[in-house]
Each structure stands twice: as C-alpha cells, then as structure tokens.
Amino acid sequence: MADSVHISILNRRSFILATLGAACSAQLFASSRAFADAGAVLPFERTAHFEEALQKFLTGVTPVEGLIAVDLPEIAENGNFVPITIVAESPMTDADHVRKIHILSSGNPVASVATFRLSPLNGTARVQSRMRLARSQDVIVLAEMSTGVLAIATMTVKVTIGGCQS
C-alpha cells in the first residue's frame, strides 16, 4: 500500500514537472510570436467598411472615453460565440439617458454588429449578447446619449478559432 502511494506521488511530481516544462516552452513560443506580430501589424488591421461606418458616427462629434465599460474576453477561443456585456454610465433620466448603443467590428465582413435602443424606462444602460469574431480584431462600442454626448470604448480581442461565417 505504502509503495503504491509513493509511486503515485513520484508519478504526479514528474507529471507536474513535465507539464510545467511544456507550458514554459509554449509561453516562450507565444511571446516570441507576439513579438513578431508587434513588428508587423498592431493594432489589428481594420477593414475599409469599418472605418467608413466609424467615421459616420464621428463626424462633427468628439467622442468621450471612460463612460462605457465593455466586458469581452481578451482571448476568445471560439469566434462563433463571444459573450459581450456593455454598461454605459448614465443616470437614465428623461433629461440624460442613453439612446443607442452600437457595436462595431473592425475585422468582420460586416462592420455593424448590433444597435440597441434604450430609454429612461430601462433604468440602467446595461446590455448583453453574444457576437461573432472572424479574426483577432478591435471591437468598438459607441453610446449615443440624449445630451448629445458620444461615448466610445475600444476593446481588442484575440481569436483562436475564427467565427469564419460571420
């Protein structure tokens, strides 16, 4: 009995060591690749139709950062289902509320992912959904306030397996 316990501990130790070794070399590989990427294209290349869509929102307005909290994974393993939570800071009163929240994708075949229309009835400007990401890219969230303020937030998501059909 004692022998078998001893052996299993040894096995576990060697297993852990082996795993650590593998993890380290994987990380080395990953970081060297990230370094190479940094030299090539960073931030991720944005599509022309995305730039066009973004410019439509930005003409004549200076967007404000820091009013929207976007919860997106840093690394999305499956680009077909990427959960997104958006919370815009707003009292949601008649005088000052979020009218629209837009999600724009900088690397999908279609830039406009969704538009949500809100009103003071919502009480809180918080929406949740699941989106497709064709590849690693920036996700831009815009919130149009009733006061005329345009809030913006930019998130970068690395995608392991792209939602290639998006």
Place this chain on the structure above:
Amino acid sequence: MANNPRIKLPDSVKAGDIIEVKTLITHVMETGHRKDRDGNAIERNIINTFVAKFGDAEVFRAELGPGISANPYISFQLRVPGPGTFEFAWIDDQGVKVVETTPLNVA
C-alpha cells in the same frame, strides 16, 4: 426558422426594481457569406430585429447584424413600473415573426 423563444425573469420583483430581462431564441443566423457544398452562396437569413414591449410601451429594441451569434441571446434592464405583461418579438430576413408574451409577477 426561428423557434423556441425562452425568457428568464427574476422570481420576486417589486415595483421600482431594476431587473434583468434575458431572452434567447433558436435561429441559425445565416450570414450570407457561406457557401454550400456545390459552391453556391447560402442566402442570408438572420434575425434583424428584436422588440420588447411591456404593456403598451416599447422598452427595448435591437437591430442585429450577421455578427451576432447563432441562437441570439439578448439581455437588457427594465425599471419595473408595476405589474404587466411583456411582449417579445423576433423578426428575421424571411419575414418570419415569432412573438412570445410573458407576464411579470410583481409583489
């Protein structure tokens, strides 16, 4: 084809509470960018509009693009004005409209 709408509301609600309304429906959300085995483009068919009413008032609306995942999940918040019934509607590119009504029990 859209079917099997599911709605999740909190169990106990008081007037004035801000609640989370979770919605889900089964739909392929075909993007229009895919091809079938013979190389023919598969026609786009997504749920393009989601509307939520509470009583007579529209409380939330979403315009969706092909970048929303299959079986779209959408959640939003509502400040509960009092007892009432939700009416949710999903409309896809083929004009199919699925309507679900859900009462909200207010203590």
